[in-house]
Amino acid sequence: MTVYLLALVLFCVGIYGVLRKRNLIKIILGIIIAEHAVLLFFILVGYRLNGRAPILSPDAPITQMVDPLPQALVLTAIVIGLATTALLIALAMRLYGKYGTYDIAKIRELRG
Amino acid sequence: MVELYILLFLMIIGSLVALEVKDLLSSVAALGAVGLGLCLTFLIRKAPDVALTHLVVEILSVIILIRATLKKGLPAVPTGGWVFPSAIGLGFGIVLVLVAIQCFPELPVFGEPKLRVAQYYLDHGLQQTGAANLVASVILDFRAFDTLGEVTVLFTAAMGVLAVVRTVGRKSGAMRGEDR
Amino acid sequence: MSKEQGPGMSIIVKTVTRLTVWLILLYGIYIVVHGHLSPGGGFAGGVIIALSFIHLMLAYGKEMALKKLSEGLLGVWESTGGLVFLVIALLGLTAGYFFKNFLPAGEPFHLVSAGTIPLSYIAISVKVWAGLFAIFVALVLLRVDTEQK
Numbered sequence: 394m395t396v397y398l399l400a401l402v403l404f405c406v407g408i409y410g411v412l413r414k415r416n417l418i419k420i421i422l423g424i425i426i427a428e429h430a431v432l433l434f435f436i437l438v439g440y441r442l443n444g445r446a447p448i449l450s451p452d453a454p455i456t457q458m459v460d461p462l463p464q465a466l467v468l469t470a471i472v473i474g475l476a477t478t479a480l481l482i483a484l485a486m487r488l489y490g491k492y493g494t495y496d497i498a499k500i501r502e503l504r505g
Numbered sequence: 506m507v508e509l510y511i512l513l514f515l516m517i518i519g520s521l522v523a524l525e526v527k528d529l530l531s532s533v534a535a536l537g538a539v540g541l542g543l544c545l546t547f548l549i550r551k552a553p554d555v556a557l558t559h560l561v562v563e564i565l566s567v568i569i570l571i572r573a574t575l576k577k578g579l580p581a582v583p584t585g586g587w588v589f590p591s592a593i594g595l596g597f598g599i600v601l602v603l604v605a606i607q608c609f610p611e612l613p614v615f616g617e618p619k620l621r622v623a624q625y626y627l628d629h630g631l632q633q634t635g636a637a638n639l640v641a642s643v644i645l646d647f648r649a650f651d652t653l654g655e656v657t658v659l660f661t662a663a664m665g666v667l668a669v670v671r672t673v674g675r676k677s678g679a680m681r682g683e684d685r
Numbered sequence: 686m687s688k689e690q691g692p693g694m695s696i697i698v699k700t701v702t703r704l705t706v707w708l709i710l711l712y713g714i715y716i717v718v719h720g721h722l723s724p725g726g727g728f729a730g731g732v733i734i735a736l737s738f739i740h741l742m743l744a745y746g747k748e749m750a751l752k753k754l755s756e757g758l759l760g761v762w763e764s765t766g767g768l769v770f771l772v773i774a775l776l777g778l779t780a781g782y783f784f785k786n787f788l789p790a791g792e793p794f795h796l797v798s799a800g801t802i803p804l805s806y807i808a809i810s811v812k813v814w815a816g817l818f819a820i821f822v823a824l825v826l827l828r829v830d831t832e833q834k
Contacts, residue, residue, distance in 0.1 A: 394609055394615065395510075396509065396510075396513065396615055397609060397612065397615070398602075398606075398609075399510075399513040399514075399517065400513070401601075401602060401605050402517055402602075403513075403516060403517055403520060405598045405601060405602065406517060406520045406521060406524070407520065408597075408598070408601075409524070409594055409598065410520075410524040412594050412597070413590065413591070413594050414524065416529070418529055418532070418533075418570075418573065418574055419524055419532065421570075422523055422524060422532060422533075422536055423524065425536065425566070426520045426523070426524075426536070426539065429516075429539060429540065429543050432543070432559075433513075433516075433543060433546060436546070436547060436550055436552055436555065437550070437615065438612065438613070438618065439618050440550050440551070440615070440616060440618070441616060441617065441618055442616035442617070444551055445551060446551045446552065446553050446724070447551075447627070447638075447639040447640055448553070448554075448637060448638050448639065448640075448723065448724060449631060449637045449638075449639065449793070450637070450794075451793075451794050458627055458639075459550070459551045459552070459618075460618045460620055460623045461623055461626060461627065461639045461640050461643050462622060462623040462626065462643060464552050464554060464555050464640050465640055465643040465644045465648060465651075466651075467552075467555050468554060468555055468558055468640065468644060468726075468728060469644070469651055469652070469654075469655045471555070471558050471559050471562050471728075472558070472562065472655055472659060472728050472813070473655060473658050473659075474562070474566075475562045475565060475566055475732075475817075476658055476659050476661075476662030476663075477662070478566045478569065478570075479566075479569055479662060479666055479820045479824070480662050480665050480666055480669075482569050482570065482572070482573045482824065483665075483666045483669045483670060483820075483823070483824060484669060485573055486573050486824070487669055487670075489573075553724040554724040554725065554726065554729075557716075557724055557725055557729045558725075558726075558728050558729040558732070561729055561732040561733055561736065562732055564736065565732060565735070565736065565739075565817065568739065568821075569820075569821070569824060572824055572825070573824075631793055634800065634802065635793055635798045635800060636721040636722075636793075636798070636802050637721060637722050637723075637793055637794055638720065638721050638722060638723065638724065638726070640724075640726075641720055641721045641726055641802055641806075642721075642802065644726075645801075645802045645805050645806070646800075646802065649774065649805075652805075652809070653770070653771075653774065656767055656770060656809065656812060659812070659813065659816050660763070660767060660812070660816065662816075662820070663763065663816040663817075663819050663820055666819075666820045666823050666824070667819065667820075667823050670823040670824070670826065671823075
């Protein structure tokens, strides 16, 4: 159970970064960290003790494999996370070009 | 099991460093360390497909992040009171952890997953699809709709980045309404 | 004394890049084609091929890399990859249901086996690498626009 708790703590660290930071890049880092925590939790749920990787080979018998379904979901989620990061960074760079700073408090004041 | 705990502590400490350090380039480097710890966790939990994909995707996202933070961004100094917002943040975190602890007995014990759906994929995967990589047979034969959705999301993200970046069709350097 | 430096990095980096770019490209293609036999697949292989192009662009400067591959051509590659993936799915529709694996399964552990899975992986890898390289080119060219103000 403690491994699930540690994954939850990592998620809370990411959410703390989104809520409490004033620098736009730190907010984006918080989103990325929260996403890593979710992927970690998925793989930890699907692990079987003394299991093998879900890849067959010609000389090993089919026994005791870990769950392949969370791995398929995580594979999709990793690439989608990259797409989200790229789009966030493009928006952040656009904001920097217009306002000259990454500070969200100043951006809120300089509206226009 | 010990190495799993060591890697998880490394990831938590690395993420705290990434959020607290004042220099932006150092925080991106700490994020790279978090990603490397995650990749090693995937490897020791017997998921080589996921580890390979995550490693190369992490490299690419660190390159993109460095592109945004190089030579930019002096960090901000927080002004005003910090007691009340920190208390709210901490209270939110504690409530989240307490609620989640109530749900933990519902999860399977770590190490014994209930393979209700995946047992069929493990037993019949080789003879129905002929692929030796069972994860590949899951994402391209049994659950191919999710892959179609992911291809669509990647396409939309590429179009979104191109739409944000381009300035053809606007006056150079000026947003609308500046020269009124 | 300072030398006149052209676009890109120093000459050591350029020479090493000329040797390693092909190795990275070959490794990426290997991972894509053997996606149904060993870990990897279309997504990891596509990202590796995109990384080899980004390696070329970082070492030689953006004009040199864009001479080989303009932005319009990247759009064509990306759309082609997505369309081929959809066509494979629709061809499965003619044989039964949507996304049905209509090619024969073949013998396991051979390169030509598992029906449409290797073909789908090749289409996905083309789409992933063209999309990611287009994103990177767009983010690099953004600097030229914002710092000219």
